[in-house]
Amino acid sequence: MDDRSNSLIRQECSGSVLGSQHRREAIRRLSEERVDVLIVGAGVTGIGCALDAASRGMSVAVVEQHDLASGTSSRSSKLIHGGLRYLEQFQFGLVKEALTERNLLLSRLAPHLVRRVDFLYPIHQLRERLYAGFGIGLYDLLASRGPRLLPRHRHLGQQQVTKNAPALKGRSHKGAIVYSDALVDDARFVVSAARTAAKLGASIATSTRVVGLSRSKGRVSGATVRCLESGREFHVSCGTVVNATGVWSDDIEAYAGESNSRVRASKGIHLVVPRHRINLETGLILRTVDSVLFVIPSANHWIVGTTDSDWHLNRAHPAATHRDITYLITTLNEVLADPLTTDDVVGVYVGLRPLLAGDSEKTSKLSREHAVTCSTSGLVSIAGGKYTTYRVMAADTIDAVGVDQGLDLPKSSTDQVPLIGSDRYLQLRAQISEIAEMSGVLPATVEHLLSRQGDRIYEVLDLIKEDVSLAELIDPHLPYVLAEVVHAVRFEAALHLEDVLTRRTRLSIESPDRGTNSALRVAELMARELNWDRNKLESEVGHYLDRVAAERASNEQLDDVTADAQRLAVGEIRDNLN
Template identity: 45%
Template sequence: MTAITAGTRQHALTSMSDGRGLDILVVGGGVTGAGIALDAATRGLRVGVVDAQDWGAGTSSRSSKLVHGGLRYLQMLDFKLVTEALGERGRLIDRLAPHLVRAVPFLYPLDHWYERPYVGAGIALYDALATIGTRNRAVPRHRHVSAKKLHKIFPDIKEGVCRGAIRYYDGQVDDARLVIDLIRTATSFGALAASRTEVAEFCRDDTGRVVGARVTDLESGTEHRISAQVVISATGVWTEETQDRAGTHQGLRVLASKGIHIVVPGARINGESGIILQTEKSVLFIIPWSRYWVIGTTDTGYHGDLTHPVATAADIDYVLEHANAILARPLGREDVIGTWAGLRPLLQPETKGDGAASTKVSREHTVTEVLPGLVSIAGGKLTTYRVMAEDAVDFALGPERAKQLPSGTDETPLVGAAGYHVYARQAPLIRQSYGWSEATVAHLLHRYGSALPELLAQVDARPDLGQPVTGAEAYLRIEIVYGVTHEGALHLEDIMTLRTRLTYEVADQGLSALEEIADLVAGELGWDDQRRAIEIAAYRARCAAEAAAAAAPTDEAAELVRGRAGDVLADLPDAVVSTLS
């Protein structure tokens, strides 16, 4: 059973607090925490995972949506790190999540003729490192591209800006769905998972050891006491805040760096490949994605609200300026149909206080014992989430027990992976049976893989679910329902922002489809008219606030505007009800 629902969430909270205790309690349901929950569950441990928001609602759903080795690390001669990341890329594409992760081509433009030999040699090494430890070559090899050929591949590249390019491949991932599938896979192996559940405090015994946590169910306001032999904090940019709740000044130090992306319609850029550019502040990607292009990112220090970062006018202008440096048809603000902002948890070299009890450091992430019984992990990146998870569980278990219970996640396919290629071959039959277009079936296979029969069974039982959502025709009605019945959505915004991407992939943020989607969600979750109205008003307020923030000149001004919309759980029930009465 891989479905997560409001019911399984309640069962998980009850089971976690039934007094039997967990082997491991994971705090944080982003890609790292979800990966830890899966790693621990597949070792036969009793594990629970909680998050104060929806699964993957923070950094893990706001990435560049790439699975890559990191070309910049080759410049630093960090071959081990690049090899590790490329190995994980290969595993994800080859067997762990082939439905979610796929190869995507990129052009590396060459400004001068003398760049070709050493850039080519570097990318050749990148390709070579990708073959180490993999069963199959997950992506095609690089190719040198002349200036003439470059314009055939990417007609919208500005004339005279480069002397050709090198075309190479990396991986592209639906990051939010990766987290949801990790959680679902973990629960299929016995993990207990509860979103919208906040740690109020860590519990300690007479010796000072952390022995669990007191958590608040943000849906009902009830409190639960969860006992655990070890608690692992995987809270990203909230790492220091989480450690502070344990009453200690020790632990990891993490600074937030904001990266934003803009979305423009697919027809607005004529090209068959992504582009990677070096800027003075960051790496800029122009990435083909489904029916649109994603362009980003920035890299700026951030000290504002960690829960609701937004793109400012300055952020958007920066991305447009650097993209337009290479595009023949310049983009304007009117072309931007959506944005998102994410916060990278940048691990600082020193720990808080006088140092932690013990620490394991890699180039990208660190695992440390903040207090006896409380382990923190921070740093890293989405590509290497599985390695981070394995390191965290190994650390929590200790060398001897970790050796007895080794990780097996390198051979554990996620929900939708096993048999994906078989269903992909059956795409013509599925199209014929349900009257869907080739694009629709490809969309469904990319999102659900071999779990597609679960959706088809619901459509068979209720044919109206096989129809497109009015105003968001790229999605079928069944996808909205499935987000509730199998993917744990509890709120309208969970569907709009994470189970679909409507919040940024259509110009109106999905508002034209909101009423129909709300009806579908309300029917599954049993909402009355008042609750339905609150949820709709909450999402509308969020959209209005983010649009206003995109016109603000600074992070401070944008944060003020975004803050007025509040949060669907913390602020809106009182504020919105008053406006509806």
């Protein structure tokens, strides 16, 4: 790629830079100007809404109490899928819609972040081969509109499975079916979508919390927002408030005087296990009593999940207990020839599904569909749904904003808006050795950066050009380089050490030391960028180490309540830090 194309990318994307200057300007704008839409929450749903509204020409701002994707949107199974198990619940419409979105993300919207993944579905009897074969065949069929992006499923005999999946006990199957789906780094996806929304004019302010709503002329007309960095509160005027706060949805409704509970939080945990511990060529899906268990390939690791249980404690800090971890290991060990132990687990993460409250006792039976409501004029809430369908959820939400404001908005066109990083990605993938040679970094690093930044790779390579020491690895066992820390601060809205170690990179779950050995070095780099003094630097590192210690302690507790007490203590530390 020549210098002219590079500078073109740089010019095109200058509005997408989410550094501290963007945040300062966003807060100024919020406190001085009225916006058409104020979105609360910067998970995939809120950011999807920002992108949708901005692309329809509305003025938009997003406020997020912590970091981009700091809620559920960085803690999912990372599958962009139709959800095979929803076919058994006869949710054909939901599956078809999600598969259409999957194909759009793979081909046009985010090919740099969403990629194919294959799963092996072991079969135990002939009847099951027919039943599962029919279901998976239907799954392929529902995805078949437009060009075929993923191969059709195929059946494997017992011997072929033994060859492709040596990790499985011989007597744990009588063959298998292999099918294809898609995978994403969920936190990176939100960053890329947020930058795209900013490029279209959205203002995005992290570390700002809505603490109240205001009314005028009988409708919600704004919000009181607290900046968690300075403690300052200010008032924001807007046409409509969009409540995209996931499991916090009912809190925002309560600020408007609504007391009905609409969202039920369902906890799901995942384990991170090194790749070499499970000898498989593809991912694995196993049926469990209530749901399914996935073993998902993710760079140098496997992600094993998930669970599904009610959660009534601190929503900012859901905890995985020893019982949750043992359940996943025991279920998986039923089919593994070389069983896992807790010592094989390098990381654990926990998320809360914002499910629509329904009649079922079990959260695994609640619908994954979404609902847009306008309980009072000026406030539109979006709840439920799945990561995969965020774009459809956003379009429905902004349609409802149009109705709320009595506007004849143009139709959503986000199916035509590729995310930042996607444009020249495929072209650059074919030039890995040339880019490595030109920039002086290893081809493996170019490949790693391309899969995270797409055509924005030049932002990171430019930093390395200025200072070659930034090409060094942060952790010798993982592919992240120091330049990614600086990039996260200058371009991707990272404000705190945890943002970089947990979401911009995955050191917190991929490194056996959970990122503690890298914390000081990363904090020192961030300190240079963000003008932290020694006290601030030490408190950031101290907070991170405390959080890891509390998570480890939670993982040893048997029940949720004691585990949550540990996490609550760390939550308080974070609030004091801000």
